[in-house]
Amino acid sequence: MPMDVAIIDSGGANLASLVYALQRLGAKAVVTDQADVIRAAPRVLLPGVGSAGNAMARLRAAGLHTVIPTLTQPVLGICLGMQLLFASSAEGDVGGTDCLGIIEGRVERMPASPQRPVPHMGWNRLRILQADPLLDGLSDADYFYFVHSFAAPVGAHSLAVTDYGAEFTAIALRGNFRGVQFHPERSARPGARLLANFLKL
């Protein structure tokens, strides 16, 4: 069975839940940090847990920081992987971290308060701003599972936003690159639908 999707290994743990989610959809995924495998894949997922600094260091070490922006097939960043698509992130040492620069803007830390604890963890709905095949069959009524302390700004790239104290980009789009701040692999039926939509792009 040919590979349906390459999952970029950007370090950190917890790729298993994504692999299992794709398995449940009948898709064959390969976890890799090999540039030639990634280039040849029909679709590419860029997941990420841990910090932006660590993840970018891993991508640089594998030479992928220059490969990913040149990909032409559908690419989906998940959680930190979505944040890495932006120009930079405030996460990391003084001055933050330079990211992949595919989408303009800087990822910032979410302000914490007793009313709005951070990390933002939980199920939230989206406000969909633009139609996209990734959102086929999904609507503002669907809940998705978020776990994050940093968030991407709202802009022309925003396919959907979510409100947590302030609005942030929940789904980003730039050309063949998409990113979701939430975890589709942990978002029950709506998450499975979104991944199924991605596999059809």
Add this chain to the structure above:
Amino acid sequence: MKFREHRVVGDILELAQRYRDQDADELVFYDITASPEGRSVDRGWVARVAEVLDIPFCVAGGIRSVADAEAVLNAGAEKISINSPALADPALIDRLAARFGSQCVVVGIDSQTTADGYTVYQFTGDPNRSADTRRETLSWVREVQDRGAGEIVLNCMASDGVRNGYDLAQLGAVRAICSVPLVASGGAGAPEHFAALFATHSADAALAASVFHTGAIAIPELKQYLLAQHIEVRT
């Protein structure tokens, strides 16, 4: 002490699927005898659970090192929760947060109400080893956040197993000094108890076990009840 008699409630895979189908928002798997018995959680079942679950789940019990946590997270768990090992080695929280990020690191706190306030207990999974740590709950809550905990599950021991409602006074006191998500545990006996917890903003999420395991409260009905009380829940 309200949790000296633990019951085996059935095959975890079957339970996991049942709660998934009932729209539970998150599952926590406690291997409560792991720490008292000095063993780590067996991770074979973690992968089997991860294969079928499409909602987040957390694994607790006997995680004493970065390697223990990594094994559980690599098997597909979303988060790990530590309790007794954090009390024995508080710097474990720092190491886990640095390696995996705060969002993965849950600290469970068993807190008992005393004449002087609230006190943290350790090894509550074993009636013979359960002991007062002489740590004051509020100062431990502050410390675990400073060390990088991304979520706190506060189990209020005085109300646990009694089913008379969550300890709103204690949870409110902790909520006031907590800038990470706070999960209430201990005391749920009726849908009204969940509504009171959320209406008073005493916690960000409610955890319950026995009322769900026994079928005393069904999750879909609970969610419909909360919606009718104008509390937003995922359905």
